[in-house]
Amino acid sequence: MNKVLVIEDNENNLKLMTVLLKNSGYNIITAKTGREGIDMALQENPDFILLDIQLPDINGRDVIKEIRKSGKVGDLPVIALTALAMSGDRQEMLEAGCTGYIEKPIDTFRFIDQMKKIIGDADENPDR
Amino acid sequence: MGTYHYDLDDISYIGSIASIPETGWLVLVSQTTDNAYASIQTVRTYFMAGLIIAIFLVAVLAILLSKTLIRPLSELRSSTKDISGGKYDSIVPTYSYEEIEDLATSFREMTSTIQNRENRLLISEERFRSLVHNIRSGIVVHAADTSIIQSNAMAQKMLGLTEEQMMGKTANDTHWQFFREDGSHTPLEEYPINQVIATRKLLEDHVVGVYNPESDDVVWLLVNAVPEFNQTGELSQVIVTFIDISRRKKAEIALFESEEKYRRFFTTVPSGWAYHKIIVNENNKPVDYIFLEVNEAFEKATGLNKDIIIGKKVTDVITEIQDSEPDLISMYGEVALTGKDKLFELYFKPFNKWYSVNAFSNKINYFITIFSDITERKQVEKELEKHREHLEELVDERTTKLEERTEYLNKSEKALRFLLEDVNEIRSDLAKANEKLKELDNLKSMFIASMSHELRTPLNSIIGFTGIILQGMAGEINDEQKDHLERVYRSGQHLLDLITDIIDISKIEAGKMETIIEAFQLDLLIYDAVDSFKPQINKKGLRIYVTAPPDIQINSDRKRLLQCILNFLSNAVKFTEKGEISVTVNENNGMIIIKVKDTGIGMRDEDMQKLFGSFVRLESHLKTIALGTGLGLYLTKKIASDILGGTVYAESILGQGSTFTIEVPKK
Numbered sequence: 001m002n003k004v005l006v007i008e009d010n011e012n013n014l015k016l017m018t019v020l021l022k023n024s025g026y027n028i029i030t031a032k033t034g035r036e037g038i039d040m041a042l043q044e045n046p047d048f049i050l051l052d053i054q055l056p057d058i059n060g061r062d063v064i065k066e067i068r069k070s071g072k073v074g075d076l077p078v079i080a081l082t083a084l085a086m087s088g089d090r091q092e093m094l095e096a097g098c099t100g101y102i103e104k105p106i107d108t109f110r111f112i113d114q115m116k117k118i119i120g121d122a123d124e125n126p127d128r
Numbered sequence: 129m130g131t132y133h134y135d136l137d138d139i140s141y142i143g144s145i146a147s148i149p150e151t152g153w154l155v156l157v158s159q160t161t162d163n164a165y166a167s168i169q170t171v172r173t174y175f176m177a178g179l180i181i182a183i184f185l186v187a188v189l190a191i192l193l194s195k196t197l198i199r200p201l202s203e204l205r206s207s208t209k210d211i212s213g214g215k216y217d218s219i220v221p222t223y224s225y226e227e228i229e230d231l232a233t234s235f236r237e238m239t240s241t242i243q244n245r246e247n248r249l250l251i252s253e254e255r256f257r258s259l260v261h262n263i264r265s266g267i268v269v270h271a272a273d274t275s276i277i278q279s280n281a282m283a284q285k286m287l288g289l290t291e292e293q294m295m296g297k298t299a300n301d302t303h304w305q306f307f308r309e310d311g312s313h314t315p316l317e318e319y320p321i322n323q324v325i326a327t328r329k330l331l332e333d334h335v336v337g338v339y340n341p342e343s344d345d346v347v348w349l350l351v352n353a354v355p356e357f358n359q360t361g362e363l364s365q366v367i368v369t370f371i372d373i374s375r376r377k378k379a380e381i382a383l384f385e386s387e388e389k390y391r392r393f394f395t396t397v398p399s400g401w402a403y404h405k406i407i408v409n410e411n412n413k414p415v416d417y418i419f420l421e422v423n424e425a426f427e428k429a430t431g432l433n434k435d436i437i438i439g440k441k442v443t444d445v446i447t448e449i450q451d452s453e454p455d456l457i458s459m460y461g462e463v464a465l466t467g468k469d470k471l472f473e474l475y476f477k478p479f480n481k482w483y484s485v486n487a488f489s490n491k492i493n494y495f496i497t498i499f500s501d502i503t504e505r506k507q508v509e510k511e512l513e514k515h516r517e518h519l520e521e522l523v524d525e526r527t528t529k530l531e532e533r534t535e536y537l538n539k540s541e542k543a544l545r546f547l548l549e550d551v552n553e554i555r556s557d558l559a560k561a562n563e564k565l566k567e568l569d570n571l572k573s574m575f576i577a578s579m580s581h582e583l584r585t586p587l588n589s590i591i592g593f594t595g596i597i598l599q600g601m602a603g604e605i606n607d608e609q610k611d612h613l614e615r616v617y618r619s620g621q622h623l624l625d626l627i628t629d630i631i632d633i634s635k636i637e638a639g640k641m642e643t644i645i646e647a648f649q650l651d652l653l654i655y656d657a658v659d660s661f662k663p664q665i666n667k668k669g670l671r672i673y674v675t676a677p678p679d680i681q682i683n684s685d686r687k688r689l690l691q692c693i694l695n696f697l698s699n700a701v702k703f704t705e706k707g708e709i710s711v712t713v714n715e716n717n718g719m720i721i722i723k724v725k726d727t728g729i730g731m732r733d734e735d736m737q738k739l740f741g742s743f744v745r746l747e748s749h750l751k752t753i754a755l756g757t758g759l760g761l762y763l764t765k766k767i768a769s770d771i772l773g774g775t776v777y778a779e780s781i782l783g784q785g786s787t788f789t790i791e792v793p794k795k
Contacts, residue, residue: 016589020601023596105591
């Protein structure tokens with residue numbers, strides 16, 4: 001339970017999360033667009049997904065809906081990464097079917113703990 | 129001594145006895161009745177025969193007479209009947225016998241005489257009737273019992289009754305309505321007819337008003353009533369004649385009223401009024417005058433008594449008049465003699481009064497004065513004159529001032545007009561500027577919105593990667609490197625806070641801040657807030673106390689309330705170097721009162737006032753170490769009032785500490 005798909009268009013954020021996740025022993029696959037992310041989610045069988053909701057092609061809500069529609073990965077934990085001020089977005093994402101959310105900007109000192117807390121609800125804690 | 133019959137042996141005898149005086153002897157003589165009456169029988173027989181012959185002869189004579197005498201007489205008798213029946217043209221035939229013809233002739237003459245007399249009588253009666261009928265006086269003849277037995281057309285017209293209505297009407301008839309001259313009802317005994325009956329004397333020129341039902345008005349009559357007596361001296365009838373004097377009467381009343389009116393007018397008119405006669409000397413120069421008549425106002429205005437002065441000379445009444453200035457007697461004399469009227473005002477020294485006098489003449493030597501006492505008016509005028517003079521001075525003074533002021537105002541007006549033009553220009557500029565400001569405001573909103581993403585994204589990378597290096601994920605770092613990186617990290621964090629505050633404020637100001645009202649437990653929120661400051665509090669060696677009733681549930685925006693409490697705590701920790709910080713929660717009347725009290729540096733009163741303004745950084749010796757955005761309290765106040773519907777306030781004593789309070793509705 002350590003294969004994680006990170007869908008994020010911002011290079012810096014992607015790199016930051018990659019470093020944090022690798023440092024915690026996760027296997028990482030990445031996608032930079034919504035389309036690419038959906039495809040990878042269906043093909044690569046990740047254990048959970050970190051999804052930035054502001055993507056250049058398809059917005060995060062539609063990405064979740066698309067993933068939830070497919071029977072194969074319908075119950076995959078999805079953690080939305082939302083802007084701090086956008087509480088409306090969070091509500092929208094929860095309604096669309098995400099498992100939980102982490103506010104951006106991420107706190108590098110707390111990020112892994114926050115993430116584990118969410119997927120722990122959906123699955124057992126992976127090893128560090 | 130008498131005669132007597134006796135029968136003897138069926139033979140009737142007739143005898144007579146007589147006494148012989150002084151002898152006592154009676155002598156009886158008798159014989160049979162047949163014997164006695166035999167001669168009488170013979171005479172009777174002769175007489176009867178003669179009678180029969182006489183009757184026969186008379187009959188023959190009568191037949192003759194009837195032819196010659198009785199017929200003409202009978203014809204005369206029938207003519208008499210005719211004449212008495214009014215047939216004066218009945219023909220009396222001529223006769224041959226002289227005596228009868230004489231009789232007939234005298235009869236004819238008599239008839240003609242009678243006929244003439246009768247004709248004259250008819251004419252006279254006709255004239256009389258016409259006179260009575262046409263006379264312009266009313267004539268009513270009353271019987272002794274007052275009932276009317278005759279009336280003429282004029283009477284009927286004046287009384288408004290027909291002849292039939294008049295006939296038989298008595299004085300007692302309730303139909304009559306008589307009036308006295310003063311308008312009161314005439315009592316029955318005063319009726320003209322009743323007066324005449326009572327006095328048996330002629331009633332002359334009695335005036336009476338009678339209600340005329342025809343014209344529905346009272347007609348005034350001048351009545352004369354004449355009683356007539358029969359041979360025995362009894363009153364037989366009363367002849368009442370009358371004429372209509374209504375018009376005269378009305379004129380009289382009008383005249384009386386008019387006279388009365390003018391008399392009253394002259395006596396009661398408020399102007400003094402007097403009628404005088406001028407007295408002239410032998411040179412026809414006026415030297416005096418006499419009061420003939422004055423009214424009440426004259427008495428009042430002059431103080432002279434009417435009863436005393438009438439008929440008196442003015443020089444006797446007012447001796448000073450001869451010395452009066454102007455010479456009143458001469459002036460009035462001129463009016464009385466020339467007929468020219470005068471109108472003047474006069475100060476009359478003897479009375480110490482002012483009069484307005486109008487003098488005029490209605491006939492030569494006489495004059496009338498009409499005047500009023502104008503003393504009071506004169507005094508007022510004098511006063512007014514004084515005031516007017518003073519007023520004129522004042523007006524002059526004021527006018528000068530006013531002119532100066534006007535000039536000044538004109539200048540001012542010109543200046544104002546220029547100013548107004550400038551103002552209009554400025555206003556137009558302002559409107560333009562306002563437009564621009566609105567554009568700029570929009571731009572600001574757009575700028576802030578984009579800043580929220582564009583500024584924070586790179587900043588997040590800076591903070592994020594600094595954090596990774598600090599955590600040693602990119603390899604070992606020495607203490608100096610760590611210290612530097614921590615400074616980068618804190619500055620980045622500070623910058624991020626600043627940006628976040630700015631975004632929040634602009635959202636609240638634009639009314640676009642989202643509010644999420646939810647139920648939560650307040651004490652837990654307080655502990656959460658306090659917990660996040662624990663490391664700093666411990667580091668500074670401060671103590672912290674929380675006094676909150678357990679299980680307080682409130683309905684509010686949790687995140688924003690937390691933000692406010694965090695801001696208070698942040699300030700308390702920042703400005704307190706020793707002592708303690710306490711947080712207390714109370715509930716009062718549906719409001720939750722949260723106080724954060726510290727024992728820090730406190731604030732000056734003048735600083736308190738600008739405390740909740742934006743970008744406020746109070747001067748303090750701790751300035752260098754007190755990091756902050758300068759927006760914290762401003763944002764807190766905005767959130768409390770605009771988002772939470774509450775208030776914030778602060779109390780402080782310089783050098784002793786501050787207390788910040790937020791009150792929000794529980795629900």
